Amino acid sequence: MAEATIDIVAMGDAIVDVIASCDDQFLIDHDLPKGSMQLLTPAQADSLYSAMGQAREMSGGSAANSMAGVAAMGGKSAFIGQVAEDQLGMIFEHDMHALGVHFETPTLIGGPPTGRCLILVTPDAQRTMNTAPGASHELSVDGLDHELIRSASILYLEGYLWGPEKPRAAMMKAVEIAHDAGRNVAFTLSESVCIAGRKEGFAAMIDGGGVDLLFANEDEVLQLTGRTDVDAALAELRAKVPTLVVTHGPDGASAIRDGEMIRIPAAPVSQVVDTTGAGDLFAAGFLTAHCKGASLERCLWTGAIAAGEVIQHYGARPITDLKAKIGL
Template identity: 40%
Template sequence: MAQNFDVLGIGNAIVDILIQVDDEFLKSKKLIKGSMQLVSEGDAATLYAELGKCIECSGGSAANTVAGLASMGARTSYIGKIHDDQLGKVFKHDINTIGTSFNTPPSFSGPGTAHCIVLVTPDAERTMCTYLGACVNLTETDIDESIVRSSKFSYLEGYLWDPEPAKAAFRKTIHIAHDEGNKVALSLSDPFCVNRHHGEFLKLVKDDIDILFANEDEIKMLYSTDNLQDAAQRAQHDCDIVAITCGARGCIVVNKDEISNIQGINVSNLIDTTGAGDLYAAGFLYGLSIDKPIGECGALGNLVASKIITHLGARPDINLKEFVEKAAY
């Protein structure tokens, strides 16, 4: 089938609610800095009521990635479940406006559109409390086979492994993509997500994933080791391509032939790391979509991530295509 899309993203369609807090606030709520935890609608409402002025913007890991890709000029599509409510309308408007095709039918009953309270501390680390809402209603019937078949890469976020119906959608996507000869990429999403589904994730990575994205905590959790190099070497045997983000140090890129360290980019005005991993994946996948070597893909991922962390929120605030071209990529 003709490849109408470079990347299809499938994930939790979420509206982010961002606010800057101090470490004491996290301690008072018994929240682990840098983590993502699932909360009930009531808990989310209680926490929201305690916060001051917030910034609301569309988010969701895979949605952030395809938004970044679209801003670089890639042809993108997205599948995720929203409710037919105000937050759902905001999400759809935002992702369509940036140039991504999004036509998943909304829910008309049940829980509202998902939202994530993102607590940003002075060190720019983000701690997330997520109410999944309508996301749990994503099922395999929402997976449009023609879109999967016409996408060069299908990019899945690990958070989808939490609700059982979404897990079935995940597996359907993998089957269709591989049947068409297309590639499947996975983001491990969060160390606690990896821990929750450790055995299943390890089997999934070994059997079904072509391109793996992780940060150093996630990859070490996956392979049950404290040694990053050991984790990278083990991942090398499981996937064709592995990209491991290492914060300010840059990233490690892995294929069957080599393991390479790509130096990070110094950022003096660090504001919010919320979208760093998502936009790193956008830069990396964009590089793959235009047939760049993986070392250049890693450098491009670093570049795009270095830009997103200079403002609040995980969506580009500039035209990334122009930004990348100015940087001579």
Template identity: 30%
Template structure:
């Protein structure tokens, strides 16, 4: 997807027929009308989509670490469904510049999807998504070869909106399992989960998912009821090895092998400017921490810092300078958790036996 990001007021959101903070799928005519209505606004265009934001973040964190430690860069590939239009060429160029290898070619005559991201003064964001040409999700030979040798396969929940998703995702999981890879599933947004709840549960029930990412609203849609983020993490964590549930300003909860970790939010000096991409950034930080061998609590704290960097200014993707700054903090984050664990143990030893 290509993101078109603009700042609007609450009155504008009220006029376009979508709930504030929500997402609605639109056709090409509605997109043209909305862009015309935004004509007087200043907006920026960037390579986007939830998965793109996350893996660009992982790639930039990897490049930052490579420059600091002389280690080799991460090898990251993406099965892209960009169209053969100018927007698709722009998206693919941006991904390649970020160090992401594309594992498919545009379908001739196809149109790239776009997401109009509207941010209000309270840093909330509302999405209007044009999905582009109807393309069938298929695995190329290059993609199958990459999946067969990967350490980690990320499946973006938005894929369920594509034709052929069930077959292609099943094939990808089978190939990744054969190589011993870790399977990661992200849930996208609450509306998506509501529409494709059965598909998500089929993956969870079959034991196909190792790591699940969701926010509290998405977790509630999965579970079918209102629930605290901590409880959601425990319940969904019983279906996979790790479940990370974010809860906005309340931080996040991570259930790992039956143990719950509460991760506080990380705040910068200034209040958030734009929450678009916060969950994608959190996912990027967590996955990079996983690949770097951090413990679960340190992964969570690292993820909170990555998300904080993204929401502190306009734009949904981690920048290269931000990545370098955050990677430099890894030793301090790990030491902070180690010290906290020692204090917790000492407190436990001094407590009366019950």
């Protein structure tokens, strides 16, 4: 097996986040359950955007945020995702390059616009996400860079992109390429809403040995397994994936590998401002430490520190020197 030249290559939604503060009444008035994630049509996104207050725009997307975090921690990362030939697409491409993330997926011409996520943050720091995927769901097998996938130690996939047929086929092909090259595949379930309607597809991929490292939270493992007890759900999944990593919100995170289970508390923070990107940066920290050969406990702590940094400011990407904080 050839030596990897990149730590992690990810596939996911190429999205530009539009973030604004709001009060609880705004969510009620627009029938938006707090803390949830909704999929919007372009017209619905236009309507909600016009009602939002002053907003800030920054590139987002779950796996893309993770790769930005990996780069900020000194890792070598790459991203495969679809943007359109428009202003938001240019913003996304610029931001990825500026962060040091390899991103060369050919631009979509003549299709839907670049995806955007309208994120509403309430005073309690909870975020309600409203996503119009647009061009991101047009990613196809033709958009894959086979050599890039073969060159990375880990292929990282997000559940958000698993639903639509076209990008799902691209992901399955990428898994085949990675495993044929002797690489590992990491997968995040992303969000509970992603499991509804995709449970069988997720389960088939996991049961078929397509996943070497699985990221999930407690609610997601319960939904995926159909269990009502977290311990029973973990016991079922740990038999199917070599490494299982589960986040427990403010109660920390745990990981199971080779019969060993490690659990840590959440990293201390001074103030929670915006929980957007917490899971993305946790995965980034865990994977970065994993690629450097760190212990399971150190991987968890690196993820917790990265997640703790991003929830102390608006936006889903780090703004402080994460490399110095994690000390890898």
